[in-house]
Amino acid sequence: MTSDSSVTPGDTSGSASSSAPSTSDKSVPTADPVAVPVLIESLDSPEAIAAEVSDQLEAFLAEKAAEFEAISPDAAAVGEALIEFTRGGKRIRPVLLWWGFQLAGGDVRAGTTSGTSVSPTTGTSASSATGTSADVAVGLAQAAGSLELLHAAALIHDDVIDNSDTRRGRPALHRQFEARHQASGFHGDGASFGVSASIVIGDICLALSEELFERSQEALGGNRMARELRGTVRRDVMVGQYLDVLAEVIPLDDDRIADRAWEVLSYKSAKYSVEQPLLLGAALAGADSRQLEEISGFGLPLGQAFQLRDDVLGIAGDPEATGKPAGDDIREGKRTVLIAETAARISAEQLEILASRLGDSNLTDAEVAECVDMITDSGGLAAVESFIADKHAHATTIVDTWARADSGAVSAEGSAASARVHIGSAAQDRLKGFAKALSYRSS
């Protein structure tokens, strides 16, 4: 589909070859309110970030598991289950938080969280950390780990709500506790026990997410913008989840079906999975409002492309690659943008058939295939592919703007050239590669 080679304009080579350090450069104050952004040469690799975050997450959960066991030997299972459950994640949100921190000029390896050459008039650097280098990396890994715990909590409850059997290639948590019920010879209904235990363990996971975020703030110094963003992340994903639950029971011919599908896509996924982790990381580095705005301009469309791709994979993905049966979203009854685009393009008779099948877990493969054909033949699928291409291109354009932000040529306030994020070619390649992977992945 889209190739990276088409989006590397030659005029970024000047800044890419620059040797400006990526560390703080506060020794050169300027009277210009539009200060020169620090050049971010490179971003840490996703693998390195994932490793640091996993270490912090496991250490924290091991500590908590010991606390649970001290309360009661019976509670040990909770800690063990959470350690196991959080091992499998792709760490997309942690990587984005980390990069958001770096893009806003935060130096993970230095003893500061505010590496941008902030204008003396904005005073945003006042909220930066006073910790040592180790503190910053550890604090950032804890903040990132906190997002993983929030996500784990959402998944645990999501699987109960969707009555899903598997998660990350293993039985869903409620199925694991159902199996434990059976293996232990407990009495009563095993399925109910699994659901009840998972509701509570999801709540515990949510509480642990708060605790790890609080701990990260001790290491990072903390600031009000970051705390507020953290609250927004939490709220948005849950309200998005409510809208998702609601969408599945509202008749398919409802006036708001498309609006609601975009609301669910944006709040339950695009913002929460991509835009907000970037923003939170940037806020932790003491980003100013213009940097946050630019990062949002990249993150939101990329998040939308990410989720639109998920919707496509849920209908037309290769079961070998996705690990889910073909047309899985039909049986689950998800009201995605893809379904809304299809519903707007099919006949009343077809709409009636589609409506009757969405959410019916007992559909035959042939019935699912008929729905998939409807989605494809109506042009619904092509419309969503077109949205993805647009959103991906939009995100990519922002990255190129950042790469063109020449540190020597910033003058006209508000012009496109005065981007407040400034990256070198290695960072540009990293971001564009990641954007492409999120938008055009096959699993």
Added chain:
Amino acid sequence: MTSDSSVTPGDTSGSASSSAPSTSDKSVPTADPVAVPVLIESLDSPEAIAAEVSDQLEAFLAEKAAEFEAISPDAAAVGEALIEFTRGGKRIRPVLLWWGFQLAGGDVRAGTTSGTSVSPTTGTSASSATGTSADVAVGLAQAAGSLELLHAAALIHDDVIDNSDTRRGRPALHRQFEARHQASGFHGDGASFGVSASIVIGDICLALSEELFERSQEALGGNRMARELRGTVRRDVMVGQYLDVLAEVIPLDDDRIADRAWEVLSYKSAKYSVEQPLLLGAALAGADSRQLEEISGFGLPLGQAFQLRDDVLGIAGDPEATGKPAGDDIREGKRTVLIAETAARISAEQLEILASRLGDSNLTDAEVAECVDMITDSGGLAAVESFIADKHAHATTIVDTWARADSGAVSAEGSAASARVHIGSAAQDRLKGFAKALSYRSS
């Protein structure tokens, strides 16, 4: 049963008639590390506290409901449901948080959160607030409101787990959303929708609890001890909830039945409902570790008496007063201390009958009555009444110690006379009246 009149020894009259102000007295520093505690003449009335907390809670929820509605008109129902749900509470935890603050010397009406005459060597007053008087009362009401939201979240999920039909005299939240499903002509299974929506709304309520607590810290200045305690409250109630879920499926002849029943009682209720709100309030006032220890010595036994009474009412309560059918806990299958005490006293045959009936929602009234008879006739009920009397007496003794702490007679460090909480007779009466009400209530 126990009467207040028997526990008001004459030697408290000296301090009770003292006219020492309850405000901060930091103008008299002393070299003695065991500083003289401030005399707390009176505690605010539960009605006044409940009114202030309800005001803050409603204002906060109205603000959040507007935010939800801005995300999507469909999300407006979430805000409305939470405003309605939180209206019905008894505000026990808010009152205790408020009193904890006052007992540790915090002056709600003055512009300080640290009213104790703290030893210069401990430095605990360094973390006190710098806000104005309005800030302190508002911040305290927000912190108390945050506990109400945590409790509401726990109840919403609890009702899903227990499949309860009613809460606070109205349909349980999942039943309300089930009814909404039917009234709106949604499709799919209404009961599932009710459960799914309630899981998510419980999560949202938990998130809002965090947010309101964070907001309270802005007004109160905040300190590490309070934040840590807040984390402990959250963790303990949830781990207690897990243990409760687990207890209900473990065979009644298990070795740990009594231990587990005490763990559930302490963590899910006694600590969370009584001890920890007091401690959290005290920590917000900048209490030192000895004050916290004394307050814990009062709060934990009182919390245990409170929950033991709940267990008794769940079996032998008057349905007219409790609003629940007689022997309701039998059908629910709760594994209370009362059940454990009974199980230890009945024959193997009786144990088999009791085990087979606990948790069976289809029991006849006669079958329930037979179980209630077993609990009464075995001596299980009397044993628990005796525990309640002991715990209540224990809590009351601490209150009396506080009332005897003569501000002029503190010298021997660690002696009983050197209590770090010092109250007048009005506060003493208030605390003992509340302790009696919690321990010997009929509903």
